[in-house]
Amino acid sequence: MIGMLEPEYREVIEGFADVRNVFRLPSREVVAGLFVTDGKITRQYTVRVLRSGVVIFDGRIGSLKRFKDDVREVQSGYECGLVVDGFNDIADFF
Template structure:
């Protein structure tokens, strides 16, 4: 039916939006809408209504976190510098990137989930090392063994 004063009073009390499809709103109802600052949306075309509702819902939903694996490196040698363990690795595929999330896999099982603290190529601090190259990786753990695999990944929000 048409949008009434009671619809608008209820919407004002619950901070809701009033949506009308092929409806009218009489002058007293318009006054209530203006006085109570209720958002009234009226549509004559169903597709416009559906598009607006979908856009509104997209903004209300929390984004989905999407994980993307960017590379794997095999630990071939262990070095220590003070209390820090450095993994001498060969990058198997993708890239290793400083600062990204990383999982330490031992026998296919995750033994640590953290991030890559530092990345070195020969003696240089680098931002990224590509597949086929060797590098030194420092994780936020010292429990690293030869044969472990470091899986680097990113996590980014994706709107619903």
Template sequence: EDPVVAIKIVGQGVGQVSDLDLLLAGVSNAIILCFNLKATPASQAAAEKAKVEVRYYDVIYKLTEDVERAAKGMREPTYRQIREGRVEVITPIKIPRLGIIAGSRVLEGKVTRGGWVKLFRGKEMLHEGRISSLKHFKEDVREMPAGQECGIGLEGFETFTQGDTMETYRLEREEI
């Protein structure tokens, strides 16, 4: 039983896979699971012609494991935010060909180029997105630790104001 993924059984029966089974699976975009059967050359050819996947099992727990794996594969991945740092905007800086970046001081943790950020003005979150550029003076850097000053460019945001704060984070995929 899975609260996110619903598996529908569109038919069941006994005996070899029939043309009707293949037709039903084809129009339902389903696969056929067979337990304790041997594939015949005729049924394999009919399945290939109908472009329907037929799986054969002789051990029941292998069938159930396969169904569970398929259900997990159908789920949308979920991610959790892992906080990495906190940044204060000192001043907006206009950079030719880059636009306006935030001249900033890293207060806690670190900032990573390509990482994620939430930008706040007071208590209001104005923007959430990726860090597109990270500079230390004129040099591109990958990461900037606490206590350092840097220039931070964000995807889709340029209206920085002195005193804005940013929380940086990375996304970590949660296991199902």
């Protein structure tokens, strides 16, 4: 494929959330109880976990829930529960 350009990737921040509580399930999963402060959180997004301003993990959302219902997205001003695939040490979420 001569002449094809490499795709350009841009990072777009769609939302911010604060961790209000951390729940540990019997299945050893850790659920972050979040309050979405700005924008929205959608299940298909990649998330970045920060601690003291330092990125400690980049990964995909494994589960996103409002109460006991699985949801596709959560808007600003609402609470949700979130599981990050491959990461169990949640304290802050941005």
